[in-house]
Amino acid sequence: MADSSMNETLLSEQPKPKRKDFSKNRNHAATAPAYFSVWDLHAYYGESYIVQGVSFNVHEGEILALLGRNGAGKTSTLRAIARMDDPMLTHGEIWLDHHHLHDRKSYEAAQLGIGLVPEDRRIIQGLTVEENLQLAQIVEPKGWSLNRVYELFPRLKERRKQEGTTLSGGEQQMLAIARALVRDIKVLLLDEPYEGLAPVIVDEIEKTLNIIKEQGITTVIVEQNAVRALQLADRAVILDTGRVVYDGTADEVLENEALRNEYLAI
Numbered sequence: 336m337a338d339s340s341m342n343e344t345l346l347s348e349q350p351k352p353k354r355k356d357f358s359k360n361r362n363h364a365a366t367a368p369a370y371f372s373v374w375d376l377h378a379y380y381g382e383s384y385i386v387q388g389v390s391f392n393v394h395e396g397e398i399l400a401l402l403g404r405n406g407a408g409k410t411s412t413l414r415a416i417a418r419m420d421d422p423m424l425t426h427g428e429i430w431l432d433h434h435h436l437h438d439r440k441s442y443e444a445a446q447l448g449i450g451l452v453p454e455d456r457r458i459i460q461g462l463t464v465e466e467n468l469q470l471a472q473i474v475e476p477k478g479w480s481l482n483r484v485y486e487l488f489p490r491l492k493e494r495r496k497q498e499g500t501t502l503s504g505g506e507q508q509m510l511a512i513a514r515a516l517v518r519d520i521k522v523l524l525l526d527e528p529y530e531g532l533a534p535v536i537v538d539e540i541e542k543t544l545n546i547i548k549e550q551g552i553t554t555v556i557v558e559q560n561a562v563r564a565l566q567l568a569d570r571a572v573i574l575d576t577g578r579v580v581y582d583g584t585a586d587e588v589l590e591n592e593a594l595r596n597e598y599l600a601i
């Protein structure tokens with residue numbers, strides 16, 4: 336999270352939040368060729384104006400890295416897309432496979448195919464690995480079967496009777512991703528999946544994300560480990576103070592030292 340001084344700056348310089356008003360939005364779907372399209376999102380925490388007009392498109396089956404320095408607004412953008420209450424989305428459009436999400440609740444966005452894996456992974460205490468997965472399957476529509484998930488994550492199969500919160504960090508991350516897959520998701524939103532993990536575990540998760548991509552699932556990954564995210568991703572969007580400052584190929588960012596220095600400090 337960014338320091339509070341940035342918040343204060345944003346607070347003093349930015350306009351006050353407006354009432355939610357999606358009626359003035361133009362119909363972006365008519366012009367958006369992309370499978371998953373985010374257009375001109377504006378979102379606030381209380382009066383703090385954080386997401387300041389973010390737009391990007393993602394093609395089906397693509398992996399997009401959403402990058403930027405601490406406090407750039409990456410998590411907030413993911414949360415706005417997943418239609419969480421905080422930050423409050425006040426303007427913009429979100430389209431997934433011809434369905435609009437911008438005027439929906441988070442549970443409706445989830446039913447339409449958004450799978451958010453938050454940074455803290457939210458493994459449910461007191462439940463085994465398998466019970467965590469079964470609980471995620473309660474809500475329709477269902478996605479992958481447990482057998483299919485266990486094929487992808489043999490470690491979870493081995494530990495299926497173990498309490499989820501006692502797993503290692505990497506295994507908990509696998510469980511968090513698996514929980515998204517047992518629901519019928521179209522877009523996987525990953526917030527800092529590599530955080531705190533050893534490089535060898537990052538390798539393992541990266542392989543899994545490539546397999547998930549081969550199955551046609553679209554992924555947006557937010558990651559402080561920008562190089563690893565760029566190596567995985569097809570495309571990259573870089574945010575700075577809640578605005579898009581780069582939208583292009585991941586390879587171009589890896590090759591463009593000036594861009595990396597300026598916006599990623601790497």
Ligand SMILES: Nc1ncnc2c1ncn2[C@@H]1O[C@H](COP(=O)(O)OP(=O)(O)OP(=O)(O)O)[C@@H](O)[C@H]1O
Nearest residue numbers: 336337341342380385404405406407408409410411
């Ligand atoms: N619940 C909240 N209430 C108020 N401000 C918040 C809240 N969460 C985040 N912010 C502020 O929003 C801004 C963007 O935060 P966000 O977490 O989206 O950034 P980020 O790019 O994901 O950074 P990081 O990698 O550090 O998490 C920061 O200034 C942060 O302090």
